[in-house]
Amino acid sequence: MSAHPRTLATPAGTLIIYSDRATACQVAGDRMGSAVREARAKRGRAVLGLATGSTPILVYKRLVEQVQAGELSLEATSTYNLDEYYPISPLDSHSYHAFMHQHLLEQIGLPPHQTHILDGTVPEAFVTAHCAEFERWIQADGGLDLQLLGIGRNGHIGFNEPMDLSVEQALKLPTRLMPLHPVTLADAAADFGGQPDLVPQRALTMGIATILAARSILILAFGAAKATAVAQAIEGPITASVPASLLQTVASRVTWLVDEAASAELNKC
Ligand code: PGA
Secondary structure, three states: OOOOOOEEEOOEEEEEOOOOOOHHHHHHHHHHHHHHHHHHHHHHOEEEEEOOOOOOOHHHHHHHHHHEEEEOOOOOEEEEEEEEEOOOOOOOOOOOOHHHHHHHHHHOOOOHHHHOOOOOOOOOOHHHHHHHHHHHHHHHHHOOOEEEEEOOOOOOOOOOOOOOOHHHHOOOOOEEEOOOOHHHHHHHHHOOOOHHHHHOOOEEOOOHHHHHHHOOOEEEEOOOHHHHHHHHHHHHHOOOOOOOHHHHHHHHHHEEEEOOOHHHHOOOO
């Protein structure tokens, strides 16, 4: 057995391989706490970019532990979530609003005006304005100090799905409404009682440009189902058809925390 964790320099950033996801999530939660402390020491406030899905649940558990133990204060801290289904009510248990309340916000007592999630109830004619405003809020807060990411089986980050665009075009993509990719819809169906028809077909997502502007990016991937996407993102060409490969353009700010299974395809691209 090889020793853990193993740290490697890759074209897409620092890669740290853990034997188990619980340890990786604990490290991710601790790094988020450190990012908050450092940003507050440096510029008086901290801004976290948050993610949903099964991957970050234990990360939030660790963050909650730090706050509840008095090790971490979230004073002068705000959060921005990566994405939300569209259309969806924040009261719908499948919404990412509900997810964040369940896994983080209820437990840490962050004032509601310091935690921001794209709104799945905005009238469609105002979606573009809402997304632009969301970006202005991030800018006004001084930009994201740390963006937490998962990766889809199809290589998506947020709901930036595989795209038929040049790299140059993809790197400029702002926060916007996107149709969901068939792989994403299939994976999301489990959360909707196994019924793909119930999954909203579209979502609001932070853009590629918005994500890549973060001062640091922590991307987590666990399990064999993510192995191909991880290998393509880290070792494959930079391409909009594997959105996570665009992280290679800001590699010095990216850290991957993965388990053995998710790293199994590396060195095969
Ligand atoms: P998961 O999703 O955490 O539920 O695997 C990650 C993603 O699609 O970004």
